[in-house]
Amino acid sequence: AQSVTQPDIHITVSEGASLELRCNYSYGATPYLFWYVQSPGQGLQLLLKYFSGDTLVQGIKGFEAEFKRSQSSFNLRKPSVHWSDAAEYFCAVALDTGRRALTFGSGTRLQVQP
Amino acid sequence: GAVVSQHPSWVICKSGTSVKIECRSLDFQATTMFWYRQFPKQSLMLMATSNEGSKATYEQGVEKDKFLINHASLTLSTLTVTSAHPEDSSFYICSAPAETNYGYTFGSGTRLTVV
Numbered sequence: 001a002q003s004v005t006q007p008d009i010h011i012t013v014s015e016g017a018s019l020e021l022r023c024n025y026s027y028g029a030t031p032y033l034f035w036y037v038q039s040p041g042q043g044l045q046l047l048l049k050y051f052s053g054d055t056l057v058q059g060i061k062g063f064e065a066e067f068k069r070s071q072s073s074f075n076l077r078k079p080s081v082h083w084s085d086a087a088e089y090f091c092a093v094a095l096d097t098g099r100r101a102l103t104f105g106s107g108t109r110l111q112v113q114p
Numbered sequence: 115g116a117v118v119s120q121h122p123s124w125v126i127c128k129s130g131t132s133v134k135i136e137c138r139s140l141d142f143q144a145t146t147m148f149w150y151r152q153f154p155k156q157s158l159m160l161m162a163t164s165n166e167g168s169k170a171t172y173e174q175g176v177e178k179d180k181f182l183i184n185h186a187s188l189t190l191s192t193l194t195v196t197s198a199h200p201e202d203s204s205f206y207i208c209s210a211p212a213e214t215n216y217g218y219t220f221g222s223g224t225r226l227t228v229v
Contacts, residue, residue, distance in 0.1 A: 034217070043207060043222040044158075090157065094218075101148040102209070102218060104158045 002027050004093050006105035013081050014113045021076040021108050023091030031093040033074040034102065035065055038088045047089075050074060061085070086112045116142050116212035120221025127198055127228055135193045135224045137208035144210040147191035148218075149183060152205040161206075164191050198228040 005024045013019055025031060035047040048059025055067040065076045074091060091105040117140040127133050137147060145166045150158040162178075164170040164185035172178045180202075182194040195202055208221040 041225065044220045046217065049217055101150075101160045101163060102158075103160070106157045109155075 002095075002103070004091055004103050004105040006089075006091055006108050008108045009106070010109045010111065012111040012113060015083050016080050019076075019078045019081045019085070019110070021089050021091075021110070023074045023076065023105060025072050025074070025091075025093050027072075027093065027095065029095065030069060031095050033065075033067060034092040034094075035059065035063070035074075035076050036090045036092060036104075037061075038090065038107075040087075044090070047076070081110075081112055083112045083114065086110055116210075116219045118144070118208060118210055118219050118221045120208055120224060122224055123222060124225040125227070127226070129199055129228055130197055132194055132196045133198055133226060135195075135206055135208075135226075137191050137193075137210075137221045139189045139210055142210075142212070143188035144191065145188060146211055147185060148209045149181075149191075149193050150207045150209065152207065152223075154205075158207060161193075195226065198226070200228045202226065203228045 003026045007022050033050040036044040037047055038044050047063045048057045050057045050067045057065050063078050067074050089108045092102040094100050094102045119138045119140055121136050147164045149161045151161050152158045160173050161176045162170045162172045162183050164183045166185045166188050170183035180196055185191040205223050205225050207223045209218050212219040
């Protein structure tokens with residue numbers, strides 16, 4: 001069955017430390033891949049997306065993600081976390097962005113310690 | 115570009131009443147609109163897909179008679195929660211394919227509380 005997995009429900013990092021959020025997918029073909037961030041009670045903000053080409057994708061707010069076909073992964077990284085990065089992060093995939101809805105992972109809640 | 119305006123942002127209603135949520139595409143034509151529901155501390159789950167001029171497609175387990183979706187024009191899709199109950203309290207978000215960058219654009223969400 002097709003699925004998106006975010007293994008880490010909750011991650012706590014210290015401000016200034018590096019961050020990596022994991023995402024794995026299980027699809028017959030390489031899907032379109034997205035990372036979104038959601039602050040409490042707010043809507044979704046797109047951090048970055050991968051459709052094809054360079055497997056290292058740069059996004060907003062200093063985030064980047066690397067697509068690894070061999071591992072069916074699309075992990076999100078940031079070299080130095082800021083307190084304002086505390087939020088819920090969702091990995092999402094779609095097989096066809098024109099007609100198919102996104103399928104979201106279960107999310108990872110990021111807490112940032114001072 | 116590719117903005118979806120969702121209203122209301124929050125609503126409180128009494129059990130048994132109906133609530134309508136609107137999503138308007140402001141600067142593009144949304145032939146398709148996806149409706150998601152998000153319970154507290156959970157992920158977004160697709161409820162249904164609406165297509166302009168045709169009946170919506172509902173995901174398994176979603177009651178089509180309870181969650182009425184109308185997509186009568188290329189710029190407006192609505193979700194009506196009929197005979198709302200406290201268990202319908204949730205965050206509802208609409209989303210449309212963004213034609214310009216092959217991504218998706220999301221409404222800001224509606225927090226529904228049924229008392």
